[in-house]
Each structure stands twice: as structure tokens, then as C-alpha cells.
Amino acid sequence: MKTSDFYFDLPEELIAQDPLEDRSSSKLLVLKKETGAITHKVFKDIKEYLKAGDCLVLNNTKVIPARLIGEKEGTGAKIELLLLKRFEGDVWETLVKPGKKAKPGTRVIFGGGLLTGEIIEIAEEGNRHVKFHYEGIFEEILDQLGQMPLPPYITHQLQDKNRYQTVYAKYEGSAAAPTAGLHFTKELLQELKDMGVEIASVTLHVGLGTFRPVKVDDVTRHHMHSEFYQVLPEEAEKINRAKREGRRIICVGTTSCRTIESAADENGVVQAGSGDTEIFIYPGYQFKVLDCLITNFHLPESTLLMLVSALAGKEHIMDAYKKAVELKYRFFSFGDAMFIE
Known part of the structure; x- marks a missing residue:
């Protein structure tokens, strides 16, 4: 299976640069995975496709x-850090630009000295391990000095930080939003609950590996970055009970999908617990838990496009994407949605 099998022509203007004012007014393409049949809707119409007893799995x-963005101690040169993963003792794995200025021993000053980062070693793929020094609470300082890490394809500045959070975001730790969830409003979620849809929550801290291009020709040789996930016992039980009773498991986003598929044993029973996952789902994968998926429109040759192709079949997906391009659906993080049922 070649990476080029997942190529399609995506006009740059279809990559959404800004979120819509009303989260739930995005377009919704409904794709039947068995037949490839397509229906065009608006996201709030998702209520027509969900039913009492469905278990909707969210990534919180x-x-x-x-x-x-800081400056190098001594020279004042601008250095940008992107926090990827936290280790113990205020050490983080980071992406540093420009990398050549970031040798071990380099100190970077942020916010006039509110925060100092000391580069302690070069990690894999040129990332840097940085130890931070500060007074007070790290999260509060980060909230004051940090900016939302929008994907590289989005060039507009985000006016409201909360628009890159889901309305149910709870546990801090992601370098990117689980973007399928951005379409939900609190009101829409409440309407679904009132209909009898059961909500289960899992946690997967999304890393930038999500946006990492596949650089190998042979899909099977691509290596995913590890991401931390957690499934609490009561949430695992909700999913397992629904599965036992023959109710549908519908994941909101590829991250929720990857979490429950990682946490499931060979019998499809989701195990409570936490850990790191490097699961890479591409055509040929047999889903153990998930039945349906709510997702956004992904970029050509991306691991996310491969995941949805594993669920609905590559031909059905590529056909749906061709239609989406023709009808000027908006792609990627702030774009429109697809429901694969």
C-alpha cells in the first residue's frame, strides 16, 4: 500500500483558516460505509442520525x-518553542525554531524573565528537552505567555483561544485539539442526552505527530509518535456495556477512536487504565470496538485519511472527498464534518 494511493488534489483555499461563528452550523457529509451512499446536511442535523442507546465517545x-516565543539569553535572538510532552521535574520535549540556535546549555527567556527555558539535550528527530525555571504555578504562567499551537496549515491568528477547545475539554495536555469535537455546542450535547444517547469520555493528549506528514512510500513503514491516553473504569464500563447490548459505539474524532482501539483487548473489551499509544490504523485494520465515526476532512496522504479509509473503504472515502472538494467543503481543523455510519 503506497502513500500516494491516498493523494487527492486539495485547493489551498479549502483549508479553513477561521472557525465558524456557530460551531454546529458546519456542513455535514453523511457516508454509509457499506454502500458509499452520500447525503449532505448541516452538523446540527447529526440528531437525525443518532438514536437512543447509542454510545457517543468524546475525547475530553x-x-x-x-x-x-522568547529570546536567547545573551544575544536576544528570537526563539520559538512548541511544548510537546511533559516529563518529570519541569522537563518538556519541545520543537524549537530555529533549531541551530538551540544547542544544549542555551537559555531562552520568556515574558521578560517570568519563565526561563534551559535546553538540556537533543532528542529524537531534532526535538529538544528543555527544563523550565519559574516562580509560581507553571500552568498560570503558560496561560499568560503561551499562544494556541495551531497547525502549520492555519496561518490566521486565532482571536478567541476557546474556539480551539471543545466545549467539554477537561484535562490539560494536548498540543492540538481533537477537532471533530469542535462542532458540538453544549446545547446540542444536551439535546442528544435528552434523546437517550449515552456519553462516554476518554482522554488522549494529541501530539503534533497527528500532523506529521508520511514521508515513506510504503504506508506500513510509517511510525506514529506516542501519545498519552487514559480511560477511567466507569467510562470503560459504559462502552463495554453498550457493546455487549449491541448498541452502536460512535467515536467523535480519530483521537477517541485511537484511544478505545488502543485500550481494547483482543476480544474488543475496553480495559480501564492509562499508557502511551502508537497505534496506526490504515486499510486492513479490523476495528475491535468502534462502529461509526464523526470526523473532519483530512489532508491528502495523511495518517488520518488512512484511518477513515480503514473504516469506510478507500474507494468510498476518496469518492466522498472528491464530492466534498467539488462542493467546496472546508477542510481540516476548522473545517466541515463527516459522519461515517
């Missing part, structure tokens, strides 16, 4: 303002 991770 919260994006941290992980982009820090």
Missing part, C-alpha cells in the same frame, strides 16, 4: 497554549 483533552 484540553489544549494547552503550548507555543512560546
Whole structure:
């Protein structure tokens, strides 16, 4: 299976640069995975496709303002840090630009000295391990100095930080939003609950590996970055009970999908617990738990496009994407949605 099998022509103007004013007014393309049949709707119409007893799985991770812009101690040269993963003792794995100025021993000053980062070693793929020094509470300082780490394809400045969070974001730790969830409003979620849809929550802290291009020709040789996930016992039980009773498991976003598929044993029973996952889902994968998926429109040759192709079949997906391009659907993080049922 070649990476080029997942190529399609995406006009740059279809990559959404700004969120819509009303989260739930995005377009919704409904794709039947068995037949490839397509229906065009608006996202709030998702109520027509969900029913009492469905178990809707949300990723309740919260994006941290992980982009820090500071200056190199001594020279004042501008250095940008993107926080990727926290280790113990205020050490983070980071992406540093420009990398050549970031040798071990380099100190970077942020906010006039509110925060100082010391580069302690070069990690894999040129990332840097940075130890931070500060007075007070790190999260509060980060909230004051950091910016939302929008994907590289989005060039507009985000006016409201909360528009890159889901309305149910709870646990801080992501470098990117689980973007399928951005379409939900609190009102829409309440309407679904009132209909009898059961809500289960899992946590996967989204890393920038999500946006990492596939650089190998052979899809199977691509390596995913590890991401931390957690499934609480009561949430695992909700999902397992629904599965036992023959009710549909509908994941909101590829991150929720990857979490429950990672946490499931060979019998499809979701195990409570936490850990790191490097699961890479591409055509040929047999889903153990998930039945349906709410997702956004992904970029050509991306691992996310491969995941949805594993669920609905590559031909159906590529056909749906062709139609989406023709009808000027908006792509990527702030774009429109697809329901694969």
C-alpha cells in the first residue's frame, strides 16, 4: 500500500483558516460505509442520525497554549518553542525554531524573565528537552505567555483561544485539539442526552505527530509518535456495556477512536487504565470496538485519511472527498464534518 494511493488534489483555499461563528452550523457529509451512499446536511442535523442507546465517545483533552516565543539569553535572538510532552521535574520535549540556535546549555527567556527555558539535550528527530525555571504555578504562567499551537496549515491568528477547545475539554495536555469535537455546542450535547444517547469520555493528549506528514512510500513503514491516553473504569464500563447490548459505539474524532482501539483487548473489551499509544490504523485494520465515526476532512496522504479509509473503504472515502472538494467543503481543523455510519 503506497502513500500516494491516498493523494487527492486539495485547493489551498479549502483549508479553513477561521472557525465558524456557530460551531454546529458546519456542513455535514453523511457516508454509509457499506454502500458509499452520500447525503449532505448541516452538523446540527447529526440528531437525525443518532438514536437512543447509542454510545457517543468524546475525547475530553484540553489544549494547552503550548507555543512560546522568547529570546536567547545573551544575544536576544528570537526563539520559538512548541511544548510537546511533559516529563518529570519541569522537563518538556519541545520543537524549537530555529533549531541551530538551540544547542544544549542555551537559555531562552520568556515574558521578560517570568519563565526561563534551559535546553538540556537533543532528542529524537531534532526535538529538544528543555527544563523550565519559574516562580509560581507553571500552568498560570503558560496561560499568560503561551499562544494556541495551531497547525502549520492555519496561518490566521486565532482571536478567541476557546474556539480551539471543545466545549467539554477537561484535562490539560494536548498540543492540538481533537477537532471533530469542535462542532458540538453544549446545547446540542444536551439535546442528544435528552434523546437517550449515552456519553462516554476518554482522554488522549494529541501530539503534533497527528500532523506529521508520511514521508515513506510504503504506508506500513510509517511510525506514529506516542501519545498519552487514559480511560477511567466507569467510562470503560459504559462502552463495554453498550457493546455487549449491541448498541452502536460512535467515536467523535480519530483521537477517541485511537484511544478505545488502543485500550481494547483482543476480544474488543475496553480495559480501564492509562499508557502511551502508537497505534496506526490504515486499510486492513479490523476495528475491535468502534462502529461509526464523526470526523473532519483530512489532508491528502495523511495518517488520518488512512484511518477513515480503514473504516469506510478507500474507494468510498476518496469518492466522498472528491464530492466534498467539488462542493467546496472546508477542510481540516476548522473545517466541515463527516459522519461515517
